[in-house]
Amino acid sequence: MAGESEASKHICKTSSKSIYGDYMQDYKILAKKELCPWTYHLKVSAPLIAKKILAGQFIIIRPNKHSERIPLSICGWNRDEGYIEIIIMACGRTSREACEKNVGEKFEDVVGPLGKRSHVQKYNGSCVLIGGGYGTGAIIPTARDLKSTGNKVIGVLGARNKELLIMEDELREVCDEIMVTTNDGSAGTEGFVTHALQNIMDHKTVAMVLAIGPVPMMMAVSNMTRGKDIECWVSLNAIMVDGTGMCGACRVSVAGETKFACFHGPDFNGHHVDFDELTKRQKMFMEKEQLAMKAFKEKGK
Amino acid sequence: MTNKKDLSAKERIKKPRNEMLLHDAKERIKHFEEVPLGYTWEAARDEAIRCIQCKKPLCIEGCPVTIDIPAFIKLVEEGNVNGAAGKIREANFLPAACGRVCPQDKQCEAVCVVGKKGNPVAIGNLERFVADFERSENLNRMPKIPKKTGKKIGVIGSGPAGLTAAYELCMKGHEVIVFEAFHRGGGVMVYGIPRFRLPLDIIDEDLKLLEEMGVKFYYNMIIGKILTIDDLLENEGFNAVYIATGAGLPKMLGISGENLNGVYSANEYLTRIYLMHANHFPEYTTPLFQGKKMAVIGAGNTAMDVLRTGKRLGAEVTCYYRRSREEAPARTEELEHAEQEFINFKFLSNPVEFIGDTNNFVKGIRCAVMELSEPDESGRRKPIPTGEEFIDECDTIVFSLGCNVNPIIVDATPELHVNKWGIVMVDNKTFHTSKKGVFAGGDAITGGSTVILAMGQAKNAAKYIHDYVTGSFNYELEVPTDPNTPGIEWSGRFAKGKR
Numbered sequence: 001m002a003g004e005s006e007a008s009k010h011i012c013k014t015s016s017k018s019i020y021g022d023y024m025q026d027y028k029i030l031a032k033k034e035l036c037p038w039t040y041h042l043k044v045s046a047p048l049i050a051k052k053i054l055a056g057q058f059i060i061i062r063p064n065k066h067s068e069r070i071p072l073s074i075c076g077w078n079r080d081e082g083y084i085e086i087i088i089m090a091c092g093r094t095s096r097e098a099c100e101k102n103v104g105e106k107f108e109d110v111v112g113p114l115g116k117r118s119h120v121q122k123y124n125g126s127c128v129l130i131g132g133g134y135g136t137g138a139i140i141p142t143a144r145d146l147k148s149t150g151n152k153v154i155g156v157l158g159a160r161n162k163e164l165l166i167m168e169d170e171l172r173e174v175c176d177e178i179m180v181t182t183n184d185g186s187a188g189t190e191g192f193v194t195h196a197l198q199n200i201m202d203h204k205t206v207a208m209v210l211a212i213g214p215v216p217m218m219m220a221v222s223n224m225t226r227g228k229d230i231e232c233w234v235s236l237n238a239i240m241v242d243g244t245g246m247c248g249a250c251r252v253s254v255a256g257e258t259k260f261a262c263f264h265g266p267d268f269n270g271h272h273v274d275f276d277e278l279t280k281r282q283k284m285f286m287e288k289e290q291l292a293m294k295a296f297k298e299k300g301k
Numbered sequence: 302m303t304n305k306k307d308l309s310a311k312e313r314i315k316k317p318r319n320e321m322l323l324h325d326a327k328e329r330i331k332h333f334e335e336v337p338l339g340y341t342w343e344a345a346r347d348e349a350i351r352c353i354q355c356k357k358p359l360c361i362e363g364c365p366v367t368i369d370i371p372a373f374i375k376l377v378e379e380g381n382v383n384g385a386a387g388k389i390r391e392a393n394f395l396p397a398a399c400g401r402v403c404p405q406d407k408q409c410e411a412v413c414v415v416g417k418k419g420n421p422v423a424i425g426n427l428e429r430f431v432a433d434f435e436r437s438e439n440l441n442r443m444p445k446i447p448k449k450t451g452k453k454i455g456v457i458g459s460g461p462a463g464l465t466a467a468y469e470l471c472m473k474g475h476e477v478i479v480f481e482a483f484h485r486g487g488g489v490m491v492y493g494i495p496r497f498r499l500p501l502d503i504i505d506e507d508l509k510l511l512e513e514m515g516v517k518f519y520y521n522m523i524i525g526k527i528l529t530i531d532d533l534l535e536n537e538g539f540n541a542v543y544i545a546t547g548a549g550l551p552k553m554l555g556i557s558g559e560n561l562n563g564v565y566s567a568n569e570y571l572t573r574i575y576l577m578h579a580n581h582f583p584e585y586t587t588p589l590f591q592g593k594k595m596a597v598i599g600a601g602n603t604a605m606d607v608l609r610t611g612k613r614l615g616a617e618v619t620c621y622y623r624r625s626r627e628e629a630p631a632r633t634e635e636l637e638h639a640e641q642e643f644i645n646f647k648f649l650s651n652p653v654e655f656i657g658d659t660n661n662f663v664k665g666i667r668c669a670v671m672e673l674s675e676p677d678e679s680g681r682r683k684p685i686p687t688g689e690e691f692i693d694e695c696d697t698i699v700f701s702l703g704c705n706v707n708p709i710i711v712d713a714t715p716e717l718h719v720n721k722w723g724i725v726m727v728d729n730k731t732f733h734t735s736k737k738g739v740f741a742g743g744d745a746i747t748g749g750s751t752v753i754l755a756m757g758q759a760k761n762a763a764k765y766i767h768d769y770v771t772g773s774f775n776y777e778l779e780v781p782t783d784p785n786t787p788g789i790e791w792s793g794r795f796a797k798g799k800r
Contacts, residue, residue: 022537023478023480023519023522023528024519025521048522048527048528049527052526052527052528062484066578066584066585066586067585067586067587068577068585068586068587068588069577069587093583093586094586108484109484109520109521110521111482111484111521111523112523112526112527113526113527114523114526241569241572241573241577241587242482242483242549242572244482244523244549244707244709245549245550245707245708245709246549246550246551246568246572246707247551247566247568247569247572248551248553248565248566248568248569249565249569251559251560252560253560258553258559258560263708263709277560277661280562280660280661281560281562281661283562283660284562284563284590285588285590288582288583288588288589288590289588291582291583292582292583292586292588294583295583295584296583
């Protein structure tokens with residue numbers, strides 16, 4: 001391929017032969033389940049990552065040799081069996097390629113665990129964990145941690161319609177109660193997650209909120225909880241390259257300071273995040289994304 | 302061909318220096334092939350003849366890895382390139398890379414006696430010639446590996462420092478395991494140095510050699526996250542650990558607009574292109590927003606790399622630097638090559654704001670015009686604003702202001718002392734850190750320097766790591782605890798003010 005040298009191909013070969021040892025992970029897909037159209041739940045073999053990963057941390061994958069590196073949140077793991085669980089939605093070229101991998105196939109690279117652990121402590125009041133769309137899986141590990149720390153945990157799940165509602169049972173297992181909202185009312189209550197949150201805030205003392213999902217949702221949750229003595233955490237899915245602080249692609253402004261989502265985050269105080277900047281930065285490569293997708297389709301896949 | 306015996310020292314000195322032919326600037330900005338074409342056999346021997354074989358050669362002291370320079374040059378003169386390669390390899394395991402990226406003009410060649418009256422011997426070019434000849438003729442580079450000692454050493458990072466330490470420790474018979482955070486080896490030589498300065502094959506062949514020597518590489522391993530140093534020392538049976546993680550945390554300008562779309566750190570820009578191949582988009586799917594008018598902030602080697610890369614990707618490129626050309630930290634050759642390649646330079650221009658459009662894309666840069674003050678006590682002329690300003694249009698900005706040390710390992714290893722810039726503190730002599738059995742080198746302890754200085758440090762550290770794992774490490778350690786202590790500087794004779 002154009003960018004790699006002859007010798008590097010050789011290296012890749014010898015590496016995989018010579019280094020199958022203690023620290024070699026093979027990133028094989030062990031299980032794959034379609035949650036809703038173009039959204040998959042995958043179990044990926046990565047024994048070392050599985051051993052270390054904590055709630056709130058994320059991974060970076062490179063599905064194929066030619067792929068870019070994309071960050072993904074984790075919705076579970078099995079330390080003994082050595083796999084991690086991810087939810088991936090085919091929204092662009094790279095996530096599409098990842099979704100097209102079948103059981104038994106491998107990702108080229110999986111790196112992690114990255115970022116810091118979610119903030120977990122005993123709160124004087126309920127913890128509300130809000131998942132929107134594919135972000136729903138990501139709140140599960142933190143919900144589990146908060147509950148085992150002795151908190152009352154309320155899960156809020158939102159989707160456009162019943163078909164797109166995912167991980168409901170899994171979330172129910174780790175929460176004291178859950179609330180489901182759909183935009184069209186086809187499941188749970190009609191409306192947005194913010195309506196459910198308002199409802200909870202009206203009836204209970206909420207001490208902490210964690211929101212993971214699309215930026216407008218996280219921004220709305222942050223605005224609702226501002227000035228109300230509620231801790232508000234959001235997990236930012238900024239554009240990343242290396243995920244270790246090396247490049248700074250994931251810069252976000254928090255309380256007027258530049259932070260790196262990969263290293264200082266991914267969780268930040270939602271009340272201080274500049275969501276407008278984040279939204280615009282996420283659109284940086286939109287044109288390129290369309291070109292990449294076009295090339296992908298032309299390849300006749 | 303001239304016979305060396307016919308020439309006196311005086312005659313040798315009089316000979317003009319052989320410069321390498323370069324790809325024509327107009328042509329080379331269209332591709333990523335190497336700029337210099339290298340020496341021919343004739344040119345190499347003719348250049349070797351210029352060395353007067355000093356009784357007390359200063360060049361060796363000028364080399365951070367102390368290559369026996371006169372000896373290898375003599376072998377070239379005698380036509381024994383194989384011997385010359387072996388001579389260099391006694392001291393330097395990455396000659397093809399060093400011949401290309403070392404700042405020889407500030408090291409060995411700066412002190413060359415021949416250079417006192419005219420131009421110094423082209424030591425770097427000769428090193429490059431020998432290394433390239435060795436590769437192209439497929440000469441055996443495999444050294445004799447001593448019997449295994451049974452000691453296991455972990456090296457964190459596969460850049461210049463990590464690879465050198467791995468080589469040296471392997472040559473002492475130890476089992477060496479290299480942990481690399483990225484999906485391929487080479488560190489900054491891959492993600493940070495452009496292909497037109499250092500082709501990928503060169504790095505990969507050196508990696509291949511290490512693998513053949515028995516060094517094991519594990520990729521995607523971010524030590525501090527997936528495994529900690531404590532894990533390695535306490536549970537994984539490592540006898541010592543060497544931190545060679547580099548200086549990966551870009552410094553920011555702290556001015557308005559630095560988070561606009563189209564504003565990159567040099568690390569991000571170069572990584573997208575050279576590690577992830579964004580210039581082959583969409584065959585490779587890493588995107589890059591490459592504008593038509595690109596502004597680059599800074600005038601170090603990395604800034605030159607960014608400027609010349611941008612030019613090759615078709616942009617009109619301008620360098621903005623707050624001091625004058627004289628203070629530019631880049632290697633002279635890089636600066637000259639950039640100037641040949643139709644790159645604009647705006648010296649004494651200090652960016653004060655990046656201007657964005659309504660979609661948050663950068664559209665301009667506002668600079669303060671500076672002037673240099675009278676020299677202060679340190680002899681340095683400080684840039685001070687004149688009060689004048691100007692605005693230039695641009696649609697891509699890359700800032701190249703150097704790096705801080707990446708904090709992942711330090712955060713996960715509380716016993717490591719660091720200074721207030723995050724630089725890992727080590728004992729000056731042994732490179733031992735404040736944590737038992739842990740050594741460090743390269744940019745992690747300097748805060749940002751060159752390939753060769755990282756290698757020099759790694760070579761030294763390897764000696765002491767060997768002592769440590771073999772139980773003969775009896776040194777009084779002094780690891781600074783004062784957070785104001787600066788990083789390690791090269792203590793070589795000619796280091797001061799020459800870097």
